[in-house]
Amino acid sequence: MxxxxxxxxxxxxxxxxxxxxxxxxxxxxxxxxxxxxxxxxxxxxxxxxxxxxxxxxxxxxxxxxxxxxxxxxxxxxxxxxxxxxxxxxxxxxxxxxxxxxxxxxxxxxxxxxxxxxxxxxxxxxxFGPNRPPLDGITAYEGRPEGSGVQYLVRRTEAYRGKSVVIAGGGDSAVDWALALHGIASQIFFVHRRDQFRAATESVAKLRALQGPNTGTTGLEIVVPYQLAGLAGDNGMLSEVTVASLDGNRRRLPADALLAFFGLxxxxxxxxxxxxxxxxxxxxxxxxxxxxxxxxxxxxxxxxxxxxxxxxxxxxxxxxxxxxxxxxxxxxxxxxxxxxxxxxxxxxxxxxxxxxx
Ligand SMILES: Cc1cc2nc3c(=O)[nH]c(=O)nc-3n(C[C@H](O)[C@H](O)[C@H](O)COP(=O)(O)OP(=O)(O)OC[C@H]3O[C@@H](n4cnc5c(N)ncnc54)[C@H](O)[C@@H]3O)c2cc1C
The missing domain is CATH 3.50.50.60 (FAD/NAD(P)-binding domain)
Incomplete structure (x- = not known):
């Protein structure tokens, strides 16, 4: 037209x-x-x-x-x-x-x-996201907010009660972990090293929140790990696998993966x-x-x-x-x-x- x-x-x-x-x-x-x-x-x-x-x-x-x-x-x-x-x-x-x-x-x-x-x-x-190189990632994209793989947050409420993996080490990753803490049931904050490229004050807040992951309002900093795989059925994400450089692997329960590797x-x-x-x-x-x-x-x-x-x-x-x-x-x-x-x-x- x-x-x-x-x-x-x-x-x-x-x-x-x-x-x-x-x-x-x-x-x-x-x-x-x-x-x-x-x-x-x-x-x-x-x-x-x-x-x-x-x-x-x-x-x-x-x-x-x-x-x-x-x-x-x-x-x-x-x-x-x-x-x-x-x-x-x-x-x-x-x-x-x-x-x-x-x-x-x-x-x-x-x-x-x-x-x-x-x-x-x-x-x-x-704008376009920098996508992590994970097999089959596109099948989990474009899902309703609060599920699947997302590259930005529009409404924090969409994550209420959800298990969320946040990946990245910059301001966006740290700020959204802080904003979603207490809303999401669990947050796994995954970064490839134990140093972050975010405002010092925000990083200090993030570290202060780190505690035993109780499954209610817990936040766990998962370092030094990188994203290694996604699992779920019909585009519904249920698990994120992370791996360390020395070969350790962990499977994290996840309703949503928030990937912040820059736009x-x-x-x-x-x-x-x-x-x-x-x-x-x-x-x-x-x-x-x-x-x-x-x-x-x-x-x-x-x-x-x-x-x-x-x-x-x-x-x-x-x-x-x-x-x-x-x-x-x-x-x-x-x-x-x-x-x-x-x-x-x-x-x-x-x-x-x-x-x-
Ligand atoms: C974290 C952060 C904090 C900031 N804080 C402040 C602040 O406190 N004060 C302040 O003044 N500024 C701040 N800024 C900067 C401010 O956001 C920008 O100056 C402002 O957004 C610029 O507006 P814009 O409309 O020119 O461009 P943008 O906001 O970048 O919008 C451009 C739009 O054009 C679209 N577009 C581009 N090419 C095409 C195309 N070919 N076809 C269709 N669409 C296209 C893009 O998708 C985009 O949506 C901040 C920026 C960031 C990242």
Whole structure:
């Protein structure tokens, strides 16, 4: 199916979501595409329950709550989300169209979106987990949260009463072990050595929790062991085997394996879209956030310019800059009469072309 819209936004991270709102305030409708099944980018995928302290107006807000609020704010301007699909192709339409469509995006699911302008808010690229090399692992993936092999936690409650193996030695592994302690019935924390690459304070908390594994709220640090095998029936995980370098093997009862070996990000197809790339980033003019290609803009972590700060609040400002830079391009050169939102009125009250 081919969709037609004013602006296509690649990436539904916090910055892409705010761009929906800023474009909406100027009367433009957006379609947003993300590889992940959920919106929120890094905030949802990497730290939904961690507090962020530097969002203006919020002394403290978790990654998940921030995304919820951005979604609610954007809802007023009626975005269309296309999730669970990666934008593979971005082409310029020959000659453009009378209604302003200039670009065609095609996703991995075959969705086609034609738009007058494109905003790339792709962060570090599409996310994918670093999978441990275990035979038959894919059979245990994609199961409901709290079971099978998972690479991120969305809801800690899904693990209530479950036996969970957590593998990895970095911040994610340690933080989630701490967060799930007292929720999961047992946690086996597996790492190949007895040293961790996580915040010292968190590691101290983890070690303090280590005690006899009673099967109720126990946590056992299983070192120096590595994942060696998975067992279960019909994709329902029941056991994780771990092995030490000197040949000891242990079989751990497990409803779920949480594997935290980092997420690999892949700018992937963006390199083929004809926009200039520099060290995995898209250089932009900070006055407009336009890339080397007219009509294609980049904001948030993926955009670079001198003095760039990779912060959510910087990305928010870039979203506003971009929406204003897009305005004359989508309105036949008409100058934008700048107004504050207090003057302009509630989002959604602006005129929006009937598209999409
Ligand atoms: C642990 C941690 C803590 C942090 N704490 C803070 C903090 O306290 N304050 C702060 O300001 N920042 C913090 N950050 C950084 C902040 O999360 C990022 O700056 C922010 O997420 C960038 O937002 P974004 O929308 O540009 O990109 P992202 O959040 O990375 O989202 C980009 C999205 O684009 C999607 N995508 C990429 N390519 C494609 C494609 N081809 N097709 C479809 N979708 C695609 C990806 O799947 C992803 O969902 C933290 C980061 C981490 C990891």
């Amino acid at each position: 081919t969709h037609s819209t004013d602006v296509a936004i690649v990436g539904a991270g916090p910055v892409g979501l705010f761009a929906v709102f800023e474009c909406g305030m100027l009367g433009f409708r957006s379609h947003v595409i993300d590889t992940l099944d959920a919106i929120g980018g890094q905030c949802s995928a990497l730290y939904p329950e961690k507090p962020i302290y530097d969002i203006p107006g919020y002394p403290q807000i978790s990654g998940g709550d921030l995304v919820e609020r951005l979604e609610a704010q954007a809802a007023a301007v009626h975005p269309v989300y296309h999730l669970g699909q990666r934008v593979e192709k971005l082409e310029r339409l020959a000659g453009g169209h009378a209604d302003g469509r200039r670009f065609r995006l095609t996703t991995s699911k075959g969705t086609v979106i034609e738009a007058g302008a494109v905003i790339i808010a792709a962060g570090a690229g599409a 690999k990000t892949d700018l992937g197809p963006i390199a083929q879209w004809g926009v200039a790339l520099e060290q995995h980033h898209l250089p932009v003019d900070p006055a407009t956030c336009q890339t080397s290609e007219p009509g294609i803009f980049a904001i948030g972590d993926v955009a670079s310019y001198r003095g760039k700060l990779k912060l959510i609040l910087t990305g928010f400002a870039e979203a506003a800059t971009t929406a204003h830079a897009i305005f004359p391009q989508l309105s036949g050169g008409k100058a934008l009469h700048f107004e504050y939102s207090t003057t302009k009125g509630a989002p959604g009250s602006q005129k929006v072309d009937a598209q999409g």
